[in-house]
Amino acid sequence: MVCGGFACSKNCLCALNLLYTLVSLLLIGIAAWGIGFGLISSLRVVGVVIAVGIFLFLIALVGLIGAVKHHQVLLFFYMIILLLVFIVQFSVSCACLALNQDQQGQLLEVGWNNTASARNDIQRNLNCCGFRSFNPNGTCPASCIKSSHSCLPCxxxxxKYAGEVLRFVGGIGLFFSFTEILGVWLTYRYRNQKDPRANPSAFL
Structure with missing residues (x-):
């Protein structure tokens, strides 16, 4: 039997938004865990991760309330926002998967030069100093600088890991982008279905 009824569409939409809620809480939890264990000290990085988590949580909340109450306005705005998120996320995921090694190196160098606090986290966690070379007169939080003055560049x-990380991020983003287009389709279909328990003469 094909899932085409009102109750089935409602349950699928609720389940999808519960999944988005769990993902958003996971993002916020990872940011808090990184701060707690001292892995991330950059407020900018933590702020971006938490902002994405809160944004996803709010979208999921709008979709969940709209699905439970069959609220036409909330479902409409949820569908439009989800479609925009799909376009952005699909584009970024494809870009992550399409970057070659030279482009990855340029992107990493730009990020290295623009984030001083994240740079310190990387040097400390990877035990390296400098991006391509290290100035001996500079400061470096890595432990290798204390034991010896010959630290490897970062x-x-x-x-070595950038390609794997970009493929992983691109793959995860691509997977979730398809769940978003599924959510748009489910919302569009669910909005146009009539609640069998509602008044048949009521305007939907």
Whole structure:
């Protein structure tokens, strides 16, 4: 039997938004865990992760309330926002998967030069100093600088994992972008279905 009824569409939409809620709470939890264990000290990085988590949580909340109450206005705005998120996320995911090694290196260098606090986290956690070379007169929080003055640059170490990380992020983003287009389709269909328990003469 094909899932095409009112109750089935409602349950699928609620389940999808519960999944988005769990993902948003996971993002916020990861940011808090990173701060708690001292892995991330950059407020900008933590702020971006928490902002994305809160944004996803609010979207899921709007979709959940709209699905439970069959609220036409909430479902309409939910569908439009989800479609815009799909376009942005699909584009970013494809870009992550399409970057070659030279483009990855340029992107990493730009990020390195623009984030001082994240740079310190990377040097401390990967035990390296500098991006391509290290100035001996500069400061570095890595433990190798205390034991010896010959620390490896961070670019080769980051570059070793950058491709895998970008493929992982791109793959996860691509997967969730397809769940978003599924959510848009479910919302569109659910908005145009009549509640069998409602007054048949009521305007929907």
């Amino acid at each position: 670019a080769p170490i980051i570059g």
